[in-house]
Amino acid sequence: MHTTASDLPPQGISLPTLVALSGRSLRTWQRRVEEGAVPSLRDASGRTLVPLAALAALPDLQGGNWSAADLQLLLHADGGAPQALAELGARFALQALEAHRSSGGGGGQDHTRCAQFFLGKAADLGEADAMHWLGLLAAAGAHEGGSPDPALALMWLAKASTQGHAIAQAQVQALLAGLPKG
Numbered sequence: 102m103h104t105t106a107s108d109l110p111p112q113g114i115s116l117p118t119l120v121a122l123s124g125r126s127l128r129t130w131q132r133r134v135e136e137g138a139v140p141s142l143r144d145a146s147g148r149t150l151v152p153l154a155a156l157a158a159l160p161d162l163q164g165g166n167w168s169a170a171d172l173q174l175l176l177h178a179d180g181g182a183p184q185a186l187a188e189l190g191a192r193f194a195l196q197a198l199e200a201h202r203s204s205g206g207g208g209g210q211d212h213t214r215c216a217q218f219f220l221g222k223a224a225d226l227g228e229a230d231a232m233h234w235l236g237l238l239a240a241a242g243a244h245e246g247g248s249p250d251p252a253l254a255l256m257w258l259a260k261a262s263t264q265g266h267a268i269a270q271a272q273v274q275a276l277l278a279g280l281p282k283g
Contacts, residue, residue, distance in 0.1 A: 113142055113150025118179045121218035123159070124211060178219055183226040187234070190219030194234045194243075201243040213243050224257075229264035232257050236269065 114122075116130045123130075131149075133139040140155045151159075153172055167175065177185035197212035216238060223231030235244075236257030242249040255276065261269035 112176060113144070113152045114156065114175060114179050115148055115150055118175075118218075119151060119159075121215055124214060178222075181222070181226070183223050183228040183231075186219045186223035186226070187228040187231040190216050190221075190223055190231055191234050193219065194238055197238065197243045198241055201241055213238065213245070217244065224260070227264060229261045229266035229269070232261035232264065233266050233269045236261060236272075 116127055116134075119125070119130050120127050130139070130151075134141045134149060134151070139159070140152055141149050142152055144150055153176070156167060156172075174185050174189055178189045193212045193216035197216050200212055216234070220231040220234050220238075224235055236254045238244045239246075239250045239257060240254035244250065244253070246253070255273070258269045258273050258276075262273045
């Protein structure tokens with residue numbers, strides 16, 4: 102049987118993902134869709150999606166110029182694939198940490214927002230790498246709180262450690278070894 106484009110499921114990004122990528126509110130995206138300013142389609146479950154082809158015309162999205170591979174990763178992440186969520190979150194986390202470091206601690210909020218969105222979803226699904234990245238962001242102060250949060254960092258590292266993340270296990274052991282005995 103030959104598959105045509107009309108046989109494939111619609112390829113678009115959900116509004117909650119657009120909120121994370123743009124920093125605009127869900128209501129703003131809903132209004133843009135209702136007014137026809139942004140094209141939309143529906144998936145099988147009735148979710149409103151913005152077609153991939155329309156993303157290039159949306160200048161306020163984090164991530165810049167999306168390659169075909171990046172768009173596929175974004176589609177998988179938007180569909181809830183834990184590893185894709187973690188990978189995309191890690192990419193934004195690296196950008197957030199670099200911006201935070203180069204600005205002396207005050208930059209990278211847009212990348213941080215994106216990283217936390219994707220990593221948080223992946224962590225909720227048990228993805229240890231995502232938990233580790235969230236710990237690194239908290240330790241560096243590149244998270245919503247904006248300043249280093251050792252307790253939050255330790256929490257995420259401990260969660261990653263219990264999921265078998267080898268680096269997190271070593272980091273938690275090193276932290277525990279440095280605590281006073283007694």
